[in-house]
Amino acid sequence: MDNQQFIKDQIDRYLYQVSRYLSGRNKDDIEKEIRSLIDDMLDARCQGREPAKEDLEAVFAELGRPSELAAKYNDSKRYLVGPDLFPIYINVLKVVVGVIIGASVISNLISIVTGTFSWMNFGSIFGAALSAFAVVTIIFALIEWKGISVDDIFEGKMDEIFDGKMKLPPVPEKKARIPKSEPIVGLIFSGIFVFLFVFAPQYFGFWASGNGGYVSVFDIAVIKSITGLFLMCFATTVIKEIFKLIEGRFTIRFMIVTILCNVASVILIVYIFRTYPIWNQNFPSQFLTAANITDFPGLQANWTFLTETLFLGILIFGTAVETLSCIVKTLVYGIRSQEY
Amino acid sequence: MLISEVREMNEKEEILANLIPELRRGTVVLSVLSQLTEPVYGYSLVQELSAKGMEIEANTLYPLLRRLEKQGLVMSQWETTSNKPRKYYMRNVKGTIVYEELKKQWTDIIGIVNALLGEDKQNG
Numbered sequence: 001m002d003n004q005q006f007i008k009d010q011i012d013r014y015l016y017q018v019s020r021y022l023s024g025r026n027k028d029d030i031e032k033e034i035r036s037l038i039d040d041m042l043d044a045r046c047q048g049r050e051p052a053k054e055d056l057e058a059v060f061a062e063l064g065r066p067s068e069l070a071a072k073y074n075d076s077k078r079y080l081v082g083p084d085l086f087p088i089y090i091n092v093l094k095v096v097v098g099v100i101i102g103a104s105v106i107s108n109l110i111s112i113v114t115g116t117f118s119w120m121n122f123g124s125i126f127g128a129a130l131s132a133f134a135v136v137t138i139i140f141a142l143i144e145w146k147g148i149s150v151d152d153i154f155e156g157k158m159d160e161i162f163d164g165k166m167k168l169p170p171v172p173e174k175k176a177r178i179p180k181s182e183p184i185v186g187l188i189f190s191g192i193f194v195f196l197f198v199f200a201p202q203y204f205g206f207w208a209s210g211n212g213g214y215v216s217v218f219d220i221a222v223i224k225s226i227t228g229l230f231l232m233c234f235a236t237t238v239i240k241e242i243f244k245l246i247e248g249r250f251t252i253r254f255m256i257v258t259i260l261c262n263v264a265s266v267i268l269i270v271y272i273f274r275t276y277p278i279w280n281q282n283f284p285s286q287f288l289t290a291a292n293i294t295d296f297p298g299l300q301a302n303w304t305f306l307t308e309t310l311f312l313g314i315l316i317f318g319t320a321v322e323t324l325s326c327i328v329k330t331l332v333y334g335i336r337s338q339e340y
Numbered sequence: 341m342l343i344s345e346v347r348e349m350n351e352k353e354e355i356l357a358n359l360i361p362e363l364r365r366g367t368v369v370l371s372v373l374s375q376l377t378e379p380v381y382g383y384s385l386v387q388e389l390s391a392k393g394m395e396i397e398a399n400t401l402y403p404l405l406r407r408l409e410k411q412g413l414v415m416s417q418w419e420t421t422s423n424k425p426r427k428y429y430m431r432n433v434k435g436t437i438v439y440e441e442l443k444k445q446w447t448d449i450i451g452i453v454n455a456l457l458g459e460d461k462q463n464g
Contacts, residue, residue, distance in 0.1 A: 026406070032418075033382070033427050037398055040383035040424075063399050072403040 007051055011038055014060060021070030030073055038063070081140045085246075089140045092242055093133065095184055099191035100132040101125060107200045128199045132191065135235050139242060176333035177249045183241040190241070194234040198227050206287055215286045222276050229272050236265040250326070250334035258326045262319050269315055279307040368396060370446055372404060373439040376414055379428035405429050413438055 019031050041059045042051045063069055081089045104125040196203055201223045205216040223230075240261040247254045272278065280286070284300040371394050375385055382402050389396050396404075408414045413435035419426050431439060 029427075030406070032425070033402065036381075036424060036426050037383055037402060040381075040426075041398065044383070044387070062397070069399050072399060073406065 003050065003052070006053070007042075007056055010053075010056055011035065014038075014063075014066060017066035018070050021067045022073060024074075034063075034069070079144060081137070081144050085140055085144055088242070088245055089136070091184075092140075092187065092238075092245065093136050095187050096132045096136050096191050096238070097129050099188050100128045100195045103192050103195045104128050104199060107196070107203060110203070124199050128195055131198075131231060132195075135231055135238060139235060139239050143242070173333060176329070178244055178247070180245060180248070183244040186241045186244070187238065190234060190237040194230060197223065198230045206290060215283060215290045216280050217283060218278055219280050222278055226272065226276055229268065233265055233268045233272070236261040236268070250330040252330060252334065255326055255330040255334070259323055262323045266316055266319050270312060273308070273312055279303075367446075368400070368404065369408070370439070370442050372396070372401065372408070373413070373431060373435060373442065376429060376431040376435065379417070379419075379430045381419070381426040381428050385429075408435070 015031050015035060018034060019027060022030055038059055041062065042055055045051070045055050045058065108125065201218045201220050202214075202216060204218055205214055207214050240258055243254060243257045281303075284296070284303050287299070288294065288296060371389060372385070375388060380388070382405060383398060385405075386396060386398050386401055389401075405414065405416070409416050409429070413431065414429045415432050416427055416429045419428050
């Protein structure tokens with residue numbers, strides 16, 4: 001390789017590294033421009049003689065590391081989860097992943113006691129933690145991505161309020177504030193619940209003493225087959241609780257997010273329970289056999305009512321109460337403390 | 341010289357090393373805009389500014405030119421007729437309006453700061 005070729009090759013290598021860190025439409029154009037800059041810088045150094053390796057090294061040193069040079073072009077900082085959200089993200093992640101790992105360790109301990117432990121289940125700890133991590137991260141990434149516009153609206157509003165005429169909103173009264181513990185507890189419980197449901201549905205069941213065996217309330221194969229739907233359900237709760245954590249008080253925004261999340265979660269749950277045979281249809285008869293009794297009044301007759309109507313009814317009722325309470329609190333305390 | 345004195349001097353230098361670029365930073369855009377009355381390419385601008393005492397490194401100027409273009413203050417065009425293709429930049433109308441306004445601000449700032457510094461001299 002002669003000198004000229006060597007110089008060209010090294011420039012190509014440098015530009016390739018720069019381009020790896022560049023993003024956006026102008027990537028090729030920037031690369032082309034830096035190439036012409038390197039040419040100009042070499043010319044200025046060499047004043048007519050042929051550039052040597054040392055000249056090129058000096059030029060590269062002046063331009064800086066490829067990643068640093070590229071960073072100067074990528075002026076808008078791009079994050080999956082930015083510095084503003086990061087502390088909250090880490091907290092939520094600790095709680096959710098911690099709870100899920102905790103629940104899964106406990107469930108494995110139980111399985112050791114009951115003699116049903118297997119290393120396959122043990123591996124589910126990792127899978128569960130990874131799913132929790134993914135759900136939380138995706139939600140925060142979405143907030144980050146969408147957050148810019150939400151913040152713009154909010155800050156725009158703040159500017160309008162603060163036009164120097166003492167119109168800043170008052171500090172929210174105590175009742176309009178939501179303590180941090182509330183969303184954290186919410187996250188813990190929904191984490192435990194979704195974990196048990198998705199990764200250890202076998203614990204919802206009846207163990208007969210002696211060698212009567214075990215009867216599952218759910219059809220485990222069906223539950224395992226729709227893990228994704230349950231995780232989506234979980235995501236609606238996580239979104240709501242994270243928003244609660246960020247907002248810290250009842251506001252119209254928070255009310256809207258709550259309504260949307262709750263409606264989405266109810267629709268999902270109703271869809272899941274109406275579409276898939278989640279429940280073990282043979283539970284009543286298997287239960288009687290396992291428990292070694294001849295009759296359990298009303299169980300057989302009411303099994304469908306219990307699982308389909310009552311269960312969904314309670315769930316919908318609970319969600320409706322929560323939604324209404326949020327709406328009322330927002331309208332009574334939230335709006336009042338937003339007045340200005 | 342005592343070690344503590346050396347340390348104190350180093351510390352002062354370090355603080356200055358942070359403050360001086362900060363002081364200069366705001367003047368870079370104004371300086372660059374001032375030179376873009378006719379089409380110039382990046383490296384010639386680096387040399388031109390350097391000859392006039394304004395040292396701006398190429399790896400700062402080139403991204404800056406792109407940012408100004410993105411903000412709609414300058415326009416650019418590749419000149420490919422010579423054997424060295426180069427991208428030329430020039431202030432447009434919007435750029436000139438912004439430049440004139442910045443210039444006015446700059447003159448005001450100089451006046452105010454110089455007055456403050458002069459006051460300091462009188463007192464001292």
